[in-house]
Amino acid sequence: METNQSKIQNLKSELQISAEDYCIQYDISSSIVDFHGSLLLNGAEEYAPIVQLLNEVVEQQPIITLNIQKLRMLNSSGFQMLSKFVIKVRQQGGINLIIKGNPKISWQARSLQNLQRLMPALEVDFGL
């Protein structure tokens, strides 16, 4: 039983990955990637589809917002995945990256600032 099987739907204006515990959705018109649920995947290999989605978004837009306000849990592998993405954006240059976080979610309040250390130009927004 593949309970965490993820499906990538490549629609015209939308990229989406959904599974039992989470859903990640990119809306091209708003340039926002919404994360819902809990991401507790087993290592870099399982995060690969999400990395792929994020990389595709970066190809398309100079301004990207990752909305993680509803991302209740993220494990260290997932945080590493986000770090890799932030570094990639930093290295690429010319991209405006914003992360909208939720100050009521413990891991976000504690750990998001570390991403800012990786990329000072990263905007971490805790406003609701």
Next chain:
Amino acid sequence: MDTNQSKIQNPKSKIYGNFDENLPPSQEYLRIQFSPSSVPIKQQWRNNGLSANFMADFLLTFFPSKSGAINTEEQKNEIQGIICYVANELLENAMKFTDERVQEPVSLTLYLLSDRLVFLSTNSISSQSKEKLQQFIQRLTPSNFNQLYAEQLEKSALDESNSSAGLGILTMMNDYLAKVGWKLEKIQDQPEIISVTTMVQLVI
């Protein structure tokens, strides 16, 4: 405190880091124990998150009696988030590093003490993993885990082959101000079975 000091308690066990062998007796704890090979890994992996959430929810019922300070919704959410994060990371590590040749169970226990939360996770570990763990511990000193954490993030993001091993522990130390220690024990000689107990302490 010198975290590189290893005390040999007896010939068969070694202690590293902040490992308190003399926990005060506690009437309140929750233990989850399972055999890592009993169900397919995908389901087993899903259980980590379920267990972590369960531990957080279950233990919150004890907190009002433990401390008058933990009574707002905000504080409860905070404690819940902390327990969830630490419990999940410890279970993931236990699953990743358990010695598959050996049929030893994995366990995670959460103790509620008056001044702190203490997590103890145990799993079997191969000699190879044991050496990697010892190398990791040797690079930790009380003053450098912030730096190690930042380095590890940068390094692992740039290096394709690098796993996130150790990142959970470094995050606990860096972002959760946890004290972490390890006890390695040889629990059987022939064939060799080594067990690692990871202790994570959080002041509340």
